[in-house]
Amino acid sequence: MRLHVHRWGQGPRVVLVHGGVLGGRESWRAQRPLTERWTLLAPDRPGHGQSPPARQDFEPEAALVAEQLLDEPSHLVGLSYGGIVSMYAAASRPENVRSLTVIEPPCSGVARGVPAVDEYAAALRDLIGSQVDPATGLRRFFQVTGVPVEVPDEPHETLVKGMRQLLGARLPDEAEPPLKALRDAGFPILVVSGGHSEAYEAICDTIAQETGAERAVCEGRGHLVPEAPEFNGVLERFLNNTVE
Numbered sequence: 064m065r066l067h068v069h070r071w072g073q074g075p076r077v078v079l080v081h082g083g084v085l086g087g088r089e090s091w092r093a094q095r096p097l098t099e100r101w102t103l104l105a106p107d108r109p110g111h112g113q114s115p116p117a118r119q120d121f122e123p124e125a126a127l128v129a130e131q132l133l134d135e136p137s138h139l140v141g142l143s144y145g146g147i148v149s150m151y152a153a154a155s156r157p158e159n160v161r162s163l164t165v166i167e168p169p170c171s172g173v174a175r176g177v178p179a180v181d182e183y184a185a186a187l188r189d190l191i192g193s194q195v196d197p198a199t200g201l202r203r204f205f206q207v208t209g210v211p212v213e214v215p216d217e218p219h220e221t222l223v224k225g226m227r228q229l230l231g232a233r234l235p236d237e238a239e240p241p242l243k244a245l246r247d248a249g250f251p252i253l254v255v256s257g258g259h260s261e262a263y264e265a266i267c268d269t270i271a272q273e274t275g276a277e278r279a280v281c282e283g284r285g286h287l288v289p290e291a292p293e294f295n296g297v298l299e300r301f302l303n304n305t306v307e
Contacts, residue, residue: 066106066127067113072098075161077302078132079105080152082143083119083232084204084225086112090142093290097299104132108145110228119144119232125151133159138302140164142289143208147238154241157248162305164253164298165270166288167263169208169235173242173273174265183207183262184236191232197223200230209259209285242273251305252276255297257288277301 069088077097081090087105094103108124109117117123121144129152133139138161141149146168153163171184186207190200201214201222214222245252256267258280271278279301281291288294 064109064115064117064127066108066131068132069103069105069107069112071095071103071105072101074099074101075302076135076137077101077103078128078137078139079103080128080139080141080145080149081105081108081111082145083229084201084222086114086221086225088112089221091289094295094298097295100299101302104137106132108148111225116228119228121147121151121233121235121238124148125155128152129156135159136161138162138164138305140166140298141168142166143169143286144232144235146170147235147240150240150242150245151238153250154244154248157244157250160248160250162251162253162302163245164255164301165267165276166255167257167260167267167286168238168240168270169266170238170240170270171236171262171266172238173240174262174269175236177262177265179261180265183260188234188236191230191234193230195230197226200226204229209257209263210287211285212287240270242270246274251301253279253298253301255279255281255288255294257285257291258282259285 086107107114146165254271281294284290
């Protein structure tokens with residue numbers, strides 16, 4: 064399978080791996096100002112945007128990202144489910160990872176036993192395993208994950224397609240990200256959360272502690288952290304500090 068990749072800008076390569084529902088073009092709209100200094104590569108994960116359909120599963124998707132987008136040295140940024148994909152991809156091809164940024168990945172297994180995390184994992188598991196209409200599913204998904212967006216009675220076709228892709232996906236709490244391998248890989252790591260969810264804060268704190276990553280909180284847009292007012296500045300400062 065070949066992933067469709069959106070490309071903008073010029074400068075050092077930054078690969079942006081989106082999360083659930085929206086594809087690469089829509090998920091990273093707020094990062095367009097960075098195109099004056101960076102080449103942004105935003106793949107559509109399988110079943111999203113213009114990429115061929117396939118079940119959402121972080122391990123085969125990580126292999127696709129590693130093979131097709133880490134074929135040369137790049138900074139890697141992953142949002143939500145794409146953060147899980149990015150951790151696996153970075154660990155599999157560390158020689159071509161200049162830095163890794165992970166934004167609120169839903170890999171609740173890393174912080175299992177924390178009540179808020181377990182509650183979040185159960186709610187997400189129930190939703191992904193259910194059969195609901197797209198509008199109802201989107202409302203539940205946005206509520207569980209902390210997306211501050213109202214869902215109309217007839218959602219846009221892109222949202223409907225993304226919600227259908229989410230249903231039946233491989234559960235994110237099955238992920239066991241290779242945290243030790245990421246720590247040992249030697250490239251800089253940044254873990255970012257939105258300051259809106261006890262569950263995400265615990266997950267991100269654990270990942271940062273286990274990998275030795277830098278930690279940042281960008282508030283104001285819930286789970287849509289890349290849209291937070293401070294995010295681009297935080298990301299660009301981190302990227303600039305890693306440039307050889």
